Amino acid sequence: MTAMPTSLAAPERSPVLRVLRVGLHVMFAVLLGLGLVRAFLPSGAVAAPPMHRILVITLLAAVLALVYVLGTSREYRWYRHDAKPAHGRAKILGWAWLSTITVLWLVLLFLSPTFVWVAFPLMFLYLYLLTTVAGVVAVVLLWAATWLLPWWDAVRATGPQPPDLATIIGPGIGAVLAVLISAAYRHLLAQAVHHQRVAAALQAAQTDLAATEHRAGQLEERERLAREIHDTLAQGFSSIVLVSRAARQSQELSPSTQQSLELIEETAAANLTEARGLIQHLGTADPADSLRTQLQQLTKRYETELAVRHQPVDMHLRWEGEKSPAQLPSPISAAVLRTVQVGLGNVAAHAQATQVVITVGIWDDELTVDIFDNGVGFTVPDAFYPGFTATPGQHSDGETSGYGLYGLRQRLAVLNGSLAIESAPGEGTVVAARIPLTSASTNPAVQEDL
Known part of the structure; x- marks a missing residue:
């Protein structure tokens, strides 16, 4: 029992x-x-x-x-x-x-x-x-x-x-033996637990090693394919574009030939663009974890920087939602990275916080980034503008700031997103960014504006 x-x-x-x-x-x-x-x-x-x-x-x-x-x-x-x-x-x-x-x-x-x-x-x-x-x-x-x-x-x-003295000594000897044998049992049990943990750690290490080797093989094969496409298809399409473009300069060609050469050039250029995109995709070191890795490195860098400045901060990066970071288009990933960078920059410069929680939620129709710190907080203005925090008496060092949040709001507006700040003196700060995951925020024009 x-x-x-x-x-x-x-x-x-x-x-x-x-x-x-x-x-x-x-x-x-x-x-x-x-x-x-x-x-x-x-x-x-x-x-x-x-x-x-x-x-x-x-x-x-x-x-x-x-x-x-x-x-x-x-x-x-x-x-x-x-x-x-x-x-x-x-x-x-x-x-x-x-x-x-x-x-x-x-x-x-x-x-x-x-x-x-x-x-x-x-x-x-x-x-x-x-x-x-x-x-x-x-x-x-x-x-x-x-x-x-x-x-x-x-x-x-x-x-x-x-x-009777014998009735006292006899059970006493049995009691001593019970204590000694029980101690031996506990020792054996502790040894068994230790060996089990060692075996579990070894098995986990072997599993991680196998996964790492598998991933390394995948990345090596991706890089090989990227090199092959670059040295064959991309070079061939590039040559076709150059040759057709040079041929179109001749004044002796008929209009039909000019149109054919123009069609050849456009087709080759389009395929060259696709080949280069494929090369860039295959050559990425780890596309599935790119954003995740960048955010982890960013938080680690700020932790180290603040520790050196004798302002230790415990930062936690959390992921929520129904999608993987790998499914995000590049404009959205860049906006997420910029949001976290601006938020942590403000924490390092002004918050005097001891704890920061960064939550990235990727849902079917929306992406959210929430950055909370338990720092000193500030009075949120009615409108954002460059240098809005440089009000008299706001910072004793006279530092001009506020450009990061202003620029971030403008950047998110291009993606049809929004930025909200919740803070009060002595109550910490929450920076909340919302980006709709719609075609309006992922089209090529958005990428060009960014």
């Missing part, structure tokens, strides 16, 4: 630890049966207990065995199917089970001292469930019960008498 953390469940399946657990259950059964037999057949110097007492002892021993088996069988089913209940519920069930078998054992020990050695497996259970110090305290209490209850029963039956 005991519940162990998930990280320890797998190590407990090792053969050595499994044998120790099974051995504990077998020892409990053997010692309980031995105590029951000795209660029926006492030594010659001890009178046999009356029949009603034997019946009570037998009933209690049967109930104790049944409760123990029910608890261990339930744990074994969880262990086999990895279906343990919630940690809190398992802990309550475990303590209820252990408390029940402890109370039943104490009653049996009070009725017959022959059950004294059942305390030995109980000590293991308490050492298994509790911390080291609490487990040792529980073992001491169990050891005290092994000789106090039989001694008190003897005092009630025959009058005052000192406790």
